[in-house]
Amino acid sequence: MRLALRMWAAHFLSSMAAASDFDYLLIGGGAAGLSLAYHISQEPRLAGKRMLILEPEAKNQNDRTWSFWTDAPMLFDGIVAHEWGRIAFRSPQFEQVFELQRHRYKMIRGLDFYRHVRAVLEASPQVTWVPTAVQDLRELPNAAGVQATTPAGEFTGRYAFDSRPPQLEQLRQPQRHRYLLQHFVGWEVETDHDVFDPTTVEFMDFRGKQHHEARFMYVLPFSPRRALVEYTLFSETPLPKAEYETALRDYLRDTLGLTNYRITAEEVGAIPMTDHPLPAAQSSRIINLGTRAGRAKPSTGYAFKRIQAHSQRLAQALAATGQLPPNLTGDQWQFHLFDTLLLDIMQRQGERTHNIFAELFSRNPVERIFDFLDERTTWKENFQIMNSVTPWPFLRSIWHVLRRRPGRRALTP
The missing domain is CATH 1.10.260 (434 Repressor (Amino-terminal Domain))
Known part of the structure; x- marks a missing residue:
């Protein structure tokens, strides 16, 4: 992996000699940064704009999955790993399976996203990559642009789009705002006989003990014998790992009747859910993206489709006027x-x-x-x-x- 990273760095740093100033600096190459770069690359009116992506990590692992519902075509429909036409809601007082009409529930695997976007962007003459972290980002005087300082050197551009995670622990004001986490552990399991309904997402199953918190099971079935089963909580602090695992085993045994299954993969995560103000911009030329711009919806944690809508909004405004939209996110x-x-x-x-x-x-x-x-x-x-x-x-x-x-x-x- 180190050899691949060195080759990657050498390849893209070699292109820097002819281009030290860019139209757009993208700080971070995760979902938000890559989504905006992809939207810009797909906009013919921005074909002459040069982008620099500054990201220290090679995104070559399936580090996450994104699920979302949609009723319209998206740029990433071609890499959707699975989709469903029904969702189930279950609680002690009410449960029902719903047939979706306009919407479909979809899932994209992180590694599929990274590979697809990287392939498109690496083939584009618009894009330069440098595998480095940004130490300082500032707007230059007299509206001259922006400057990013990194171990690989200083880079300038017209605008910067910053998708680094916000430092919420340093920003916390618990006397004024609410700070929860959506935290979870999920197992991809395989069985030797048919168990799951591959047409139906178990969207929320609240039938387990709540322990004075919001706790539910979430199941994405890929086939009658394979599914992602996830224990999800909305609360202020995560649990010890063993407690998630106990809840998963209990659900598989008591609700699904499973005692013999194989765990083929595991997901662990914690998504901030807060009403702390997360500004859409740091200045007139430094724009926030992703979680840094509040794109993870505070009450649900869903972010992928909100990131796409934000990216489309920014790219369309830049293409139409050369300027950013007055309302950067369109939030109401x-x-x-x-x-x-x-x-x-x-x-x-x-x-x-x-x-x-x-x-x-x-x-x-x-x-x-x-x-x-x-x-x-x-x-x-x-x-x-x-x-x-x-x-x-x-x-x-x-x-x-x-x-x-x-x-x-x-x-x-």
Whole structure:
């Protein structure tokens, strides 16, 4: 691997001699940085723009998967690993399997994404790669552009797009904002007989013990004998690894009746879910991307499709006007408020979460719920959504928002 990395560095550094100034610097080559670079590369009106990608790691492992629902074609449809036309919601008081009408639920594997995007970008004369970390990023005086300082040298450009993860631990203001994690352990399992329904995603299964938190099982079935089974929690702190594994074994045995299976892969993760303000830009020429720009939806953790929408918005504006859009993300304040209210309830009484989702799924078409979580609903539809859930928990959280103090769980003896 070290040899491959040295060859990669030598190949791309050799192209630097003729080009020390770029139109766009992309700081970070993960999902957000690569998505924007890909969108720019696919826009004919930006064919003459030069991009520099600064990323210290060679993305050559399947380090994650992205799942999302969509009702429209996407640039990455060709690398979708699997898709489903039905989802199941289950809780102690309500459960149902929903046939999707407009939407499909899809999954993309990280390694497929990296390979596909790298192949396209490496073949493009627009793109230069340097495998290095950015030590300093600043806007130059007099609107002259931006400068990135790295161990490999200094690089300048017209705009910089920064997708490095935000340092939330250093930014925390728990007296003002809510900080939760969506954390999980998932096993890809194989069985010797048919167990799973490959047409149906187990979207949320809340039937297990909640332990004063929001806890559910999530299952992506790839075939009758192979699936990703994931134990997911919304809470402030992760669990010891053994607790996730115990919950997974219990679910496989008690719910699916499995005692003989093979674990072929494992996923472990923790996604920040917070209403802490994550600005869309650091300055007029340094633009944030990905989690740094709040693209992981605070109340669900879903990020991939939001990253694509953000990338498309930026690329289209640059192509049309040569400038960035006045509203960089297109976010609407009312959806941020809805996220904050749900986060407040989760922080105060996480065990109520399954009741809220049970009311949503039992009283609304699933397509309306997906549109609401995509922040595409009208004011009328927003009212229908909010009118479908028990109001008291939300009214209490509105009070906390008005007094600018997050709700806290009441201490019990």
